[in-house]
Amino acid sequence: MNRVTKWSATCASAGIILVAWETLVRRFEVPEYLLPPPSAIWQKFWQTLSVQLEEIAFTAATTLTGLLAALVVGVLLALVVTYVEPLRSIVLPAFAAFNGIPKIAIAPLLVTWFGLGAEPKILLAFLLGLFPIFVNAATGLSEIEPDVIDLARLSGGTEFRIFRKVRLMNALPYIADAMKVAFPLALVGAIVGEFIGGNRGIGQLILSGQFNLDTPLVFACLVTITVFTSVGIGAVAVFERVFLGWRLSQRRR
Amino acid sequence: MTEAAVVSADAVGMRFGGQQAIDNLSFEVHDGEFVAIVGPSGCGKSTTLRIVSGLATATSGTVRAHGSEVMRPLQDAAMVFQAPVLLPWRRTVENILLTAEMRGEPAAAHRERAGKLARLAGLEGFERHYPHELSGGMQQRVSICRALLLDPSLLLMDEPFGALDVMTREKMGFELQRIWTATRNTVLFVTHSISEAILLSDRILVMSPRPGRIKTDIPVALERPRSVETLKDPRFGELAVTVREQIETT
Ligand SMILES: Nc1ncnc2c1ncn2[C@@H]1O[C@H](COP(=O)(O)OP(=O)(O)OP(=O)(O)O)[C@@H](O)[C@H]1O
Ligand SMILES: [Mg+2]
Numbered sequence: 001m002n003r004v005t006k007w008s009a010t011c012a013s014a015g016i017i018l019v020a021w022e023t024l025v026r027r028f029e030v031p032e033y034l035l036p037p038p039s040a041i042w043q044k045f046w047q048t049l050s051v052q053l054e055e056i057a058f059t060a061a062t063t064l065t066g067l068l069a070a071l072v073v074g075v076l077l078a079l080v081v082t083y084v085e086p087l088r089s090i091v092l093p094a095f096a097a098f099n100g101i102p103k104i105a106i107a108p109l110l111v112t113w114f115g116l117g118a119e120p121k122i123l124l125a126f127l128l129g130l131f132p133i134f135v136n137a138a139t140g141l142s143e144i145e146p147d148v149i150d151l152a153r154l155s156g157g158t159e160f161r162i163f164r165k166v167r168l169m170n171a172l173p174y175i176a177d178a179m180k181v182a183f184p185l186a187l188v189g190a191i192v193g194e195f196i197g198g199n200r201g202i203g204q205l206i207l208s209g210q211f212n213l214d215t216p217l218v219f220a221c222l223v224t225i226t227v228f229t230s231v232g233i234g235a236v237a238v239f240e241r242v243f244l245g246w247r248l249s250q251r252r253r
Numbered sequence: 254m255t256e257a258a259v260v261s262a263d264a265v266g267m268r269f270g271g272q273q274a275i276d277n278l279s280f281e282v283h284d285g286e287f288v289a290i291v292g293p294s295g296c297g298k299s300t301t302l303r304i305v306s307g308l309a310t311a312t313s314g315t316v317r318a319h320g321s322e323v324m325r326p327l328q329d330a331a332m333v334f335q336a337p338v339l340l341p342w343r344r345t346v347e348n349i350l351l352t353a354e355m356r357g358e359p360a361a362a363h364r365e366r367a368g369k370l371a372r373l374a375g376l377e378g379f380e381r382h383y384p385h386e387l388s389g390g391m392q393q394r395v396s397i398c399r400a401l402l403l404d405p406s407l408l409l410m411d412e413p414f415g416a417l418d419v420m421t422r423e424k425m426g427f428e429l430q431r432i433w434t435a436t437r438n439t440v441l442f443v444t445h446s447i448s449e450a451i452l453l454s455d456r457i458l459v460m461s462p463r464p465g466r467i468k469t470d471i472p473v474a475l476e477r478p479r480s481v482e483t484l485k486d487p488r489f490g491e492l493a494v495t496v497r498e499q500i501e502t503t
Contacts, residue, residue: 147338150308153326155403157355165354169342246342250385 036216044216045223051205052224059201060228062118063183063190066125070182073126074133075175082141082167095134103127104192111197121193121201128189129182136178140171173247176240183232187225257320258283259407259439260305265314266464267300274300276464278314282407287433287440289450291500292460292468298443301465302409305441306330318407328356330407331400335415337392339384339399345371346380348395352402363402370398373432390421397429401436410442414449426452430478447496451489452479459499469499 018038024030025037032040045052077095081088103124110120144166152162194203202221209217240248258281267275275297282288290298303309305316307326316323318330331352339348349367350360371380374394384392393413400408413429414422426449433440433453444450450457454473461468473492475483483489 145336145338147332147334147336148340150306150326151332151334151338151399152351152355153308154306154328154330154332155352155355156328156357158357161355161357165351166340169340244342246383249383250341 033213033215036219040216041219041223044214045220048217048220052202052220055200055202055205055221056224056228058118059121059187059190059194059203059225062121062193062201063125063187065118066122066127066189067129067179067183067186069122069126070129070133070186071175071179074130074178075137077134078137078141078171081138095131099131103189107192107196110193116198118200120197121190124189124193125186126189129186132181132185133175133178136174137171140174141167144170173240173244176236176244179236180233183236184229187229187232191225257317259286259319260441261317262301262305263315263317265301265304265311265316267297267304267309268312273464275304275311276466278460278466280458280467280470282439282441284439285437286456287442287454289454289457290441290443290460291445291447291450291457291496292465293462293500294445296460296462297465298460299411301460302332302411302441302443305407306332306409327407329403329405330409331403331405333393333396333400333408333410333413335412337384337389337396339392339395341384344381344383345376345387345395348384349398349402352399356403367398367402370401370432371395373435374398375428390417390425393417393425394428397432401432401438404436405438408438408440410440412443412445415445422446422449427480429453434478447493447500448484448489450496451475451492452483457496459496471496471499 022037022039025035036044077091081091107120107124110123114120114123148166149162152166157165190201191203191206194201195207198204202225206218206221209215209221260280260282262281263279265275265278266273278297278301280288290301292298300309304311305318305323307316307318307323307330310324318327340351343351346364346367347360349370350363353363354360368380371377374397376391376394376398379387379391384395387395393416397413400410414425417425430453442450442453451473457471457473458467459469459471460466471492475486475488475492
């Protein structure tokens with residue numbers, strides 16, 4: 001199936017679902033606070049657009065800050081376990097244990113420690129994004145055929161050149177994959193942080209919608225979040241297209 | 254002998270744990286020679302290549318390259334393995350250029366030679382292809398070009414055609430001979446194929462079963478270039494019988 005037909009198929013099925021939703025909600029007179037029809041959500045979305053943008057901007061800032069920190073720390077830790085053999089046996093089990101803690105469960109604790117500002121949200125986004133980035137970066141940096149390293153050594157390759165031209169390049173697609181997972185996770189962290197405390201962010205807007213039985217507002221927020229997530233995933237896809245073109249052509253086979 | 258051998262192994266031994274893999278192994282390879290190593294599986298051929306290249310250190314004996322003892326990976330040797338091990342994100346020419354970049358030389362300075370080698374190896378028109386867009390035989394030719402890029406003083410090949418089908422393998426053998434005739438690098442070539450060893454080499458070293466040592470050193474006096482015709486030469490048949498007997502008798 002080519003891209004155009006695929007796209008039209010997706011649009012058509014989405015259209016059918018929306019029309020069915022609208023018709024059924026009207027036909028059975030479902031109250032708006034239970035399940036609003038798409039038209040009401042759409043209307044609400046445009047009415048509250050400026051608030052939506054303001055709040056998602058806050059959420060985006062905490063998410064991306066946490067994600068960036070997770071990227072930096074995750075890759076640095078991956079470098080440590082790749083190059084410092086003795087630390088590997090300390091960092092890896094510690095990480096496995098740490099990953100066993102449901103990070104959402106410690107969110108209230110973070111609010112206690114860091115208050116109602118942006119910090120606990122950034123920290124939650126960071127904690128949730130860290131694990132997949134670290135694991136994938138460590139895999140990408142170390143899973144290289146030993147023959148390749150031997151070849152590089154025989155041509156006079158220093159550790160740094162091997163890192164730059166072999167290990168890092170090998171790790172890039174792994175890290176790109178990790179970002180696609182870590183981005184929605186970091187967003188979950190940021191929103192949960194907003195649920196728990198503070199008065200900013202799209203999470204707070206959802207809470208106020210729920211509190212006022214303004215369900216169309218809750219749905220409008222979901223639309224905004226979905227758009228934001230798509231933009232983020234799209235950015236990673238653009239990165240892949242520009243820098244990892246070889247991989248896309250490999251996958252297409 | 255006035256000139257130091259490119260490689261000289263003297264009473265080399267290698268233990269892995271309690272196992273003696275190689276014992277008292279000695280041989281020399283001279284400048285411009287093409288030497289084949291044959292022997293039963295597990296006799297230590299790959300290990301020998303790794304020791305000669307400096308990637309592994311023998312537990313006894315010494316290996317010298319150009320007269321000086323090998324203590325760390327040789328800097329002007331190159332290796333070709335059974336698998337082509339190309340980097341999937343690099344196109345043909347960039348894969349060939351990896352050797353230069355690893356030595357810290359600008360790739361641009363070697364681009365012309367890389368292109369020349371690619372053409373010599375029959376890769377014309379595939380310079381901008383990624384490894385996954387090449388056949389197995391073509392990938393292996395890329396890895397041979399990569400090894401030849403910096404004109405290594407010693408080229409080590411460990412069953413380079415072992416993963417190819419019989420027809421491609423024979424073709425690649427003749428192609429390697431053609432490339433080698435043009436470059437004349439010193440080659441140490443491990444193979445399981447007796448006819449490949451005879452067709453390509455100046456000398457065949459037969460190794461004993463584990464613990465491996467050099468059992469016999471058989472000169473191959475057939476004139477070059479060798480071709481399919483060589484296979485019909487009675488001397489070829491005699492050599493093949495001799496080598497086989499040497500491998501099979503313990
Ligand atoms: N890193 C290692 N650790 C332990 N034993 C090893 C190691 N490398 C090789 N050996 C052992 O040394 C012996 C020789 O191995 P080697 O790979 O050199 O054989 P080979 O002649 O190349 O065999 P083949 O023809 O099957 O490739 C084998 O018995 C093998 O088990
Ligand atoms: Mg071997």
